[in-house]
Amino acid sequence: MKHLGKKGVLLVNLGTPDSPSRGAVYRYLKQFLLDPRVIDYPWLPRNLLVRGIIAPFRSGSSAKLYKQLWTEEGSPLKVYGERVAAGVQELLGEEYVVELAMRYQSPSMPDAIDRLLAQKVSEIIVFPMFPQYASATTGSVHDEVMRVFREKDTIPNIRMINSYYDYPAMIDIFADNARQFDLDSYDHILFSYHGLPQRQLRKADDFNHCLQSENCCQRISATNQFCYSAQCHATTRAIAGALQLTPERYTTTFQSRLGPEAWAQPYTSATLEELAKNGAKRILVFSPAFVADCLETIIEIGTEYQEEFEELGGEKVDLVPSLNDDPRWIRIVADLVMEQSGVGTSMG
Incomplete structure (x- = not known):
């Protein structure tokens, strides 16, 4: 079928509060954590937990952290996203x-989809800005796209990118970002990914493979x-291979645990503690689940883990910068979009 209109591209990241105020953070946390793919409890306990405990009690402390993170332009996650979108638009033409x-929050997915449809697009390519697939991230993005179009009479061709x-x-x-550092000067290298409950990992396994060995x-x-x-471990192996790191030099870990149940392990904080006990002084940390530096990288790793490590006797935790608005990353996004739309890759 001939496409008469343009091709729409929907770049989607997780989200950020509209401001670092407690009210804005509360609204963000509430929308985020009420997503049944994020906290996959039944409706009533999920609402009681989020509305009654997590959002009211965490919004104040989280707002203080967002104030540390905020720039004159706004939240880094959103600022980098806007720059990437503008760069991809320029490359694709x-x-x-x-x-x-x-x-979660703005610019919202329904509004962005309406703006694409207003441009008379013939198809939409959905690009979740999460390299590794998880039901709570990419799965939720795809779910929301389908929810939005369930309410529309006309549905264009939709192509969804799963992972990369x-x-x-x-x-x-x-790997190039890590080469800014003297790798030999670090006692160990961590690849720290956002965690997920082990229960969700098992839930996504249809073949009785997860956590069986x-x-x-x-x-x-x-x-x-x-x-x-x-997929996280595969990302680690790929970066380690590019840097020619031997297996004993690095560990894949998981951060940002919430609640008492078991999450994907080993935990980043526990690994830092073990490394400090063994005399490690300098640690280099990647966070390849994030394509843009944000609260979980700049504050959680760059500030909180640094303070924890010092208290344990360590000296330095350095963070490898994420992809952010690197022109090479912008070209990658454009290339992946073009591959998905079946027209090859961009020039150069």
Whole structure:
């Protein structure tokens, strides 16, 4: 079928409060944590937990952290997203229309989709800005796209990107960013990914593979190809391979645990504690689940883990910068979009 209109591109990241005020953070936390793919409890306990405990009690402390993070332009996650969207639009040219959306808060996905449809697009390519697939991130983005279009009579062709956890050009940027540091001067290197409850990892496993062995995530196969943890480990192996790191020099860990239940392990904080006990003084940390530096990288790793490590006797935790608005990353996004739309890659 001939496409008469332009091709729409919907870039979607997780989201950020509209301001660092407690009220804005409360609204963000409430929308985020009420998503049944994020906290996958039944409706009543999820609402009681989020509305009655987490959002009211965490909004104040989180607002203080967002104030540390905020820049004159706004939240880094959103600022970098806007720059990437503008750069991708420039590379793709007039045949495409690019919109940035946040899964939670603004710019909202329904509004961004309406703006694309107003441009008479013939298809929409959905690009979740999460290299590794998880139901709580990419799955939620795809779910919201389908929810929005359930309410519309006309649905254009929709193409959804699933993951790109070992995309060679992306791996090269992470590796190049690490080369800004003297790798030999660090006692250990951590690849710290946002955590997920082990229960959610098992829930996403249709083949009774998850957590059945100590090394179940060390190899990607058809059985675990959509496992978040396995994709994280694959990203680690790819970056470590590019840097020629031997296995004993690095560890894949998971951060941002919430609540008492078991999450993907090992935990970043526990690994830092163990490294400090063994005499480590300098640690380098990647955070390849995030394409833009944000609260979880700048504050959680760059500030909180630094303070924890010092208290344990360590000296330095350095953070490898994320992809942010690197021109090479912008080109990768454009190339992945063009590959998905079946027209090859951009020039150069």
